[in-house]
Amino acid sequence: MTVKSLKVRNISFVLLTVFFLAFAFLALKPLPKASLSNCIKYSDVVSEVSKGDGEGDIVVKLKNSNNYYYINRAIDYGYSVEVLKEKLVGKKIELLAISHWTPLDPASKTKHIAEIKTDGVLIYSEL
Incomplete structure (x- = not known):
C-alpha cells in the first residue's frame, strides 16, 4: 500500500x-421530559385506540393524520385500551405531543403523548 x-x-x-x-x-x-414549551398541540377526532408494539404502550390514531400518537407504558400505569376506546373513539380531542426528532423516525410519524383532553376533561397528563 x-x-x-x-x-x-x-x-x-x-x-x-x-x-x-x-x-x-x-x-x-x-426523549425530553414533557413541558408546555416542548410540546405541539394537535386537535382531531380519534379514529382508533389500540395496544402498541412497545411494552404496555397505548396508541391513539387521529382521523385526519398519518401519525401515530402513543402513551408510553400506559397499561403499566393503570390505563386500559378498552376504557380509552370508550372515552375517546369518535370524539374530538386535544392532545399535546412532545416535539422530538430522531434518525430512527426521520419523518416524525410516531409522537409521544404528553396530555389528552376531550370536552374540557383531562384524560391523561404527564405534565
Whole structure:
C-alpha cells in the first residue's frame, strides 16, 4: 500500500467513525421530559385506540393524520385500551405531543403523548 492510499483509508475510517458516533448519539438521545414549551398541540377526532408494539404502550390514531400518537407504558400505569376506546373513539380531542426528532423516525410519524383532553376533561397528563 502506498502512503497516499493509507491516508485515504485512515481519513475514511475516521469520517465513518464520526458519522456512526453522531448517528448513535442522535438515535439514542432520550426523549425530553414533557413541558408546555416542548410540546405541539394537535386537535382531531380519534379514529382508533389500540395496544402498541412497545411494552404496555397505548396508541391513539387521529382521523385526519398519518401519525401515530402513543402513551408510553400506559397499561403499566393503570390505563386500559378498552376504557380509552370508550372515552375517546369518535370524539374530538386535544392532545399535546412532545416535539422530538430522531434518525430512527426521520419523518416524525410516531409522537409521544404528553396530555389528552376531550370536552374540557383531562384524560391523561404527564405534565
